[in-house]
Amino acid sequence: MQLKNDYHREVFNGDQGTITAIEREEQILTITYDDRPVDYDFADLNEIDLAWAISIHKSQGSEYPVVILPLYxxxxxxxxxxxxxxxxxxAKRLALVIGSQKAIGYAVRQQKERYRYTRLADRLVISP
Incomplete structure (x- = not known):
């Protein structure tokens, strides 16, 4: 999974691909995103991470065949x-919720709406 936008390689935060080649001597890793190979120098590997398990925060805007939600x-x-x-x-096909009934009930009842101090109303100018 790409961790930040990289306009040079045309891969963006949250993009997921498959490692298709590792060239140890040249120190190049190739990841294929939607049938498009993208090369990374070993020095740039901090821009990617394994995505076999990711957080809800990182998954926003994406869909997956199966989602497992542990709630404790x-x-x-x-x-x-x-x-x-x-x-x-x-989840596209299957969502598994694993945990206690107490935790699931707590999550459903918790509405953590945080007030955001953006001063948006002060910044909006309405033209007559």
Missing amino acids: MQHFLLLSRNLFYTGLTR
Whole structure:
């Protein structure tokens, strides 16, 4: 998974591909994104990460055949209706919710709407 936008390579944050070649002597790794190979020098490998398991935050805007959502009270700070909904809606075919009924109920009841101090209303100018 690409971790940040790279306009030179035309890969962007959240893009997922498959490692198709590793050239140890030339120190080049090739990842194929939608049938398009992209080369990375070993020095640039900090721009990618394995995506066999990713967070709900990183999955926003993407869909997957299967999503597994572990919900446990040990992670109560992350249990919210918004995150639960986002996780469920990433699944194309199957969503598995694993955890306790208490944690699932807590997540459904938690509406963590944070007030954002953007001063947007002050910045908007309405023309007559």
